Amino acid sequence: MPAEMVQELQTFLISAFWGMVVVFYYDFFRILRGIKRHSTWMTAVEDIVFCLGAGCLIVAVLYSYNQGQVRAFVLLGMGCGIVLYNWGISPYSCGLVWFISNKVKLILKKITKRSTIEGRKHVKEGKNE
Numbered sequence: 001m002p003a004e005m006v007q008e009l010q011t012f013l014i015s016a017f018w019g020m021v022v023v024f025y026y027d028f029f030r031i032l033r034g035i036k037r038h039s040t041w042m043t044a045v046e047d048i049v050f051c052l053g054a055g056c057l058i059v060a061v062l063y064s065y066n067q068g069q070v071r072a073f074v075l076l077g078m079g080c081g082i083v084l085y086n087w088g089i090s091p092y093s094c095g096l097v098w099f100i101s102n103k104v105k106l107i108l109k110k111i112t113k114r115s116t117i118e119g120r121k122h123v124k125e126g127k128n129e
């Protein structure tokens with residue numbers, strides 16, 4: 001295989017990896033929204049932060065691995081990475097984080113409920129220390 005093709009294949013695979021990183025970065029915001037509801041303006045701010053970060057990442061990848069040239073195989077590689085991660089890994093990783101966060105919320109709710117009930121018992125009995 002010619003050296004140019006090997007280099008383009010490597011760049012394609014690296015672009016696919018960085019495409020996965022972009023979706024992982026978006027999952028961070030998706031998980032934040034799942035844990036706690038945000039207002040419309042806060043969601044807009046998060047989307048702007050995501051777009052700026054993803055844009056900087058894409059420009060950095062193009063600059064680092066392809067001498068700043070925008071080529072179809074680089075964009076195709078990022079697109080493939082985005083699709084693979086979003087359809088393959090993302091549902092499981094987000095689901096796992098949401099499951100864990102809901103369990104933590106439930107445990108914290110039980111702890112605060114129990115401490116509130118026990119605190120009221122001490123106040124009623126005159127054992128407030």
